Amino acid sequence: MTTTELTTPAPPLGIGHRIARSTWGSFALSRLGGLFLSLALLVVLTFLIVPLIPGDPAVAILGPDATPEAVAALRKKLNLDLPLYEQFVLYLQGLLSLDLGNSFRFGTPVTALIATKLPYTAQLAFASILVVILVAIPLGMLIGVLTRGGRRPALALGFGTVAGFLASFPGYVAATLLVVVFGLWLKVLPAGGVDSPFAFVLPTAALAFGPTFAVARVVRQETYMVLEQDYLRTARGRRLSTLRLYLRHALPNLLTSTLTVSGLILAGLLGGAIVIETVFSIPGLGNEVVNAIIVKDYPLIQGIVLTIGGLAILINLLIDVILGVIDPRTLGGSSNG
Known part of the structure; x- marks a missing residue:
């Protein structure tokens, strides 16, 4: 090999090649491709x-x-x-x-109807996922810490059994029980409608009930795995405070799997809101699509299904981006690169 060959610089890469070689660039290209295919299938x-x-x-x-x-x-x-x-x-x-046709029932554009109903469904779904995250992560971590290494086997068995049962609890059953207890018996919360500032408390609880325990079980298992890692053992050996040990060193490593599951659950909550909105008479997309099916309002059914499906796809894309920021390894490339 001659000296000229050794010193000759490589030709500059084009913009397309530089994007493809970067971690975020390849991530964006793959996710955009998946987004296009998902939307095409949905359409x-x-x-x-x-x-x-x-x-x-x-x-x-x-x-x-x-x-x-x-x-x-x-x-x-x-x-x-x-x-x-x-x-x-x-x-x-x-x-x-952006023309989804006119509703057979109302004679008005479907897009206008969806625009008036979507805020109720979005508020219910996002409030529910917030409850799931704020309750499930501390609960799962607490049980994981208390029962790590075979400690407190009765607590581990009891939590696993109860959480497994409650995770599979149907949303409409939870909604009915909450209405009977808090709306009709104790009369401390509205049993339906959206007139009161507290009207979303029972629907949110009913929608978040099962997913909260499902995520808590995942967090507990992830806590077991994280606590057995070498860096956590080293941190414990340095006698760090409990708050610093678990919040600074353990929690960030739990968020990857937790957010992945939460994204799937949030997408599912958009669909689950259909039943919950019907039980609590909330004028959202769920309640409207049920009425549209009854009267065979096909343009409205198509528009609502398209909207809910599109939101679910975008939510999962957002979760992928957040995961990429928290843990670059999830981008599909090396975290070092």
Whole structure:
């Protein structure tokens, strides 16, 4: 190899190559690809809600006594007389212009209806995940610390049994019990509606009840694993204070798995809010989609499913970004690179 070959600098990389070689760049490219595929699948599934419904949607809307002329007119109005691929093209054009059509029931744009209902569902879902995180992490860590290394086996067994049962507790059962006890019997909290500042207390508790114990079990197991790590043993050997030992050294290492589970649960809470909103008569997306199904308001059903699915996808993307900030190893590259 000549001296010239040794001293000749490598050609500069283009912007695309530099982005692809960076950890965050490759992370962004992979996540954007996954986001596009997820949204594309969601759009296809929401479009197929109407064509896959058994029978003729026009007949379902007008009723079995409708005349053939009325059915034909409605099919033309809904573009159901067009080939399926043309219907899909029109559906995509509407999505690109933020036009989800008009509600059969109200005659108003679906986007306007969703805009008025979404804040209630978002408030309920995000309040629930906040409760899950604030309760489940301290509870799981406490049980993990108290029962580490085989200590207090009765407590470990009791917590595992009770938490496993409560984690699988149906949300609608918890909601009904909370209404009966706190709304009807003790009468200390509203049993439904959104008129009172405390109206979201019982719905939030009902929605967060099962997931709280599910996350607490995960945190307990992660606590066991973290406490057995060499760096924690070293920290304990240095006789650090309990607060510093667990909050500074153990907690950050628990957040990765906890946030991953919490992101999945939050996405699930958006769907679980449908039942909870119905029980507590909250005028959110969940209550509205139930009514839309009853009256066969297909554009509104499509719009709500698309909105909830899109929010779930974006939430999981946000969780991935937060995890990347907390622990660069989750980006898929070396933390050192």
